[in-house]
Amino acid sequence: MxxxxxxxxxxxxxxxxxxxxxxxxxxxxxxxxxxxxxxxxxxxxxxxxxxxxxxxxxxxxxxxxxxYNFFSTKPKGKNQVKICLGTACYVKGADRVMERFLSELGVSEGEVTKDGKFSVHGVRCLGACSMAPVVLIGEKDFYGKVTPDMVPKIIKKYKEGGE
Ligand code: FES
CATH class of the missing domain: 1.10.10 (Arc Repressor Mutant, subunit A)
Known part of the structure; x- marks a missing residue:
């Protein structure tokens, strides 16, 4: 560093x-x-x-x-994209949502984008299973019933909103 x-x-x-x-x-x-x-x-x-x-x-x-898994030994992006890979989300296609985020951002899981704005992480149940598949960006931006096609639009919001 x-x-x-x-x-x-x-x-x-x-x-x-x-x-x-x-x-x-x-x-x-x-x-x-x-x-x-x-x-x-x-x-x-x-x-x-x-x-x-x-x-x-x-x-x-x-x-x-x-x-403790809340400590991180790897850098994280300004916007951490947490994709729930719990059972309810997984059966509703969370893996395809994850793939789309990774390909749109050109990173692998846990890696930070070159501009430092994003990193993508698979996480356990976020407690909103009825909205599966669920994506959480940062600490409080929840997205429910996410489809791969929604991913570019979600990313755009943070690209435009960031520095
Ligand atoms: S399994 Fe995804 S919110 Fe519960």
Whole structure:
């Protein structure tokens, strides 16, 4: 991960957060959450930095990061496209929706588009099975009964709306 001014700022903010937790026990998960919120994911440099700051071994940090699936060790796009691959969505063609997203964006699953705007991820049941197949973009944009033909239009919305 390149170190640029923006990243220096992010490290400073992380330092501040750690400073506020000084003296408290069991703060590793909180710090990792904060780091992921700041950086968008947890590159190994950031994990090592946290290990040093909290005086724990890098393998302890790595162990926690890989144990919980809400931590990510890969970069993610600005708009994370989460396609539900749970049973209800799968039987209604979620795999074809996934294929269309991947081919329209020219990426493989988990990869970030060159402009950094999108990454596509298969996820477990999103709890909206009656709307299957379901796609979630970001944290709150739900799309139900999605067909492959709807995919270009959905993508366009985020391309136009993004920077
Ligand atoms: S299986 Fe897709 S929302 Fe439940």
């Amino acid at each position: 390149e170190t640029c001014e923006k990243h220096i700022e992010l490290y400073k903010e992380l330092d501040k957060y750690i400073e506020n937790l000084k003296g408290k026990k069991g703060v590793l998960i909180n710090v990792l959450h904060k780091a992921q919120e700041l950086f968008g994911w947890l590159p190994s440099e950031v994990q090592e930095y946290i290990a040093e700051k909290l005086n724990v071994s890098p393998s302890t940090v790595y162990g926690v990061v890989t144990f």
